[in-house]
Amino acid sequence: FVNRNAFGHFGLSQDDFERGMNGFDMIAPEDRPRAIENSIRVMRGEKLGLNEYLALKRDGSTFPVIMHSTAKYLDGKPVGIRGIVIDITETKKLEAQLRQAHKMEAVGTLAGGIAHDFNNLLQAVQGYAELLLLKGREGDVGYRELQEISRAAKRGGELTRQLLMFSRKMESTLQPVDLNRVVEELRMLLERTIPKMIEIELRLTGNLHAVSADISQIEQVLMNLAVNARDAMPDGGKLTIETRNAIADEEVRRSQPELTPGNYVALAVADTGQGMDKTTLEHVFDPFFTTKEVGKGTGLGLAMVYGIVKNHRGYITCVSKPGEGTRFEIYLPAIAGTQATPPVDARETELRGGSETVLLVDDDDSVRALGAELLQMFGYSVISANDGESALQVYGETRGGIDLVILDLIMPGxxxxxxxxRLLEMDPRVRVVVASGYSIGGQIERVAEIGARAFIHKPYDVDEMLMTVRGVLDQE
Structure with a gap:
């Protein structure tokens, strides 16, 4: 006997069983011998509990099930098997998503640690190259080579930033953002980047909720997805970018359990390109995974997209089949009733030095020496400390003689x-600039709340460092 629900699920009817079909025919061939063996053991009186099999439908498709079987008796003798079958397709999907999330978390932690160490190595290369460039001039022997070294180091710095974004250890500057405005303003850049044989179509929903986002990082997400779409359509096609308001209700959350209930803004990027097979799709967000030729890509673009979305408390999905194109969908939490902040153009600031005294605190000898030489070149007096304890001692001994502290965020001790x-306890008016290339869980936001005046990224960019130092010293 098979109940009506099973008939519907397997695509079978009573006629199939009257023509000789049995329960084992509903098990995929690769699992059928094990199912028969387990049934024999149950008939012998063994209690096997739940068993997992691959079930077989009439159309040849399979799906995972768990089955609980007991022996059916007549006159005290086992004469058959009674089984309860449960479809666990959705459970398997959730397990796969959980495994993927754990894997990405582990790889992200590793990537963040590598980026931290790599940043310090790059600091010496980039910093000293820029110092030598400042001391020389165009046409000097070795000047062009130094420029190439500096450019290569900056590219290395960009790779570490991508790793940090993937690992969610790169701080975001969040503000209310209208994604429609971001997409519209990025369209001109996309039209210059995407070949003319690829049509760009925007489908932007009106009255879109604002989201709390870092505009530059959202632009990076869009550019990475657009460039991937371009590469998937070498012979032309259509790139579509969509926005819409979405609600994460129970039905949506069954397929996307990471979403908490509430309002979201969905941002989708779709192409009509080559698509991806199942194996490629499973690794699409893995760092350093790429299907492009050697030298054509780092394999960090989509990993960075994944990290940025997670850093925004969002969720990203990817649907793709060979020959049918690819569609990425991003869900970002909406902040209803908040006016989006228009983008602000950065001001050009004159590069100036000074004569003040700076306490430079960093546990890396080469970074500390480089920072001191750079500051001294522009007129500052520099006192160095290699850890937090030494910095406190120096500041206490020279109270009033230090105008600014540059403080590494990640140090032993x-x-x-x-x-x-503790510096603020000693002197509430102390000016502190925090420096780091690696931050964890909103640390930059916390130190700003504590009393840090500004933040500079490592490896140091000469212009950024000098402008930040001068800007903080000029504050009232």
């Missing part, structure tokens, strides 16, 4: 955050 707190 008491660390940058605790050092900042």
């Amino acid at each position: 008491i660390g940058g955050t605790q050092c900042l707190e």
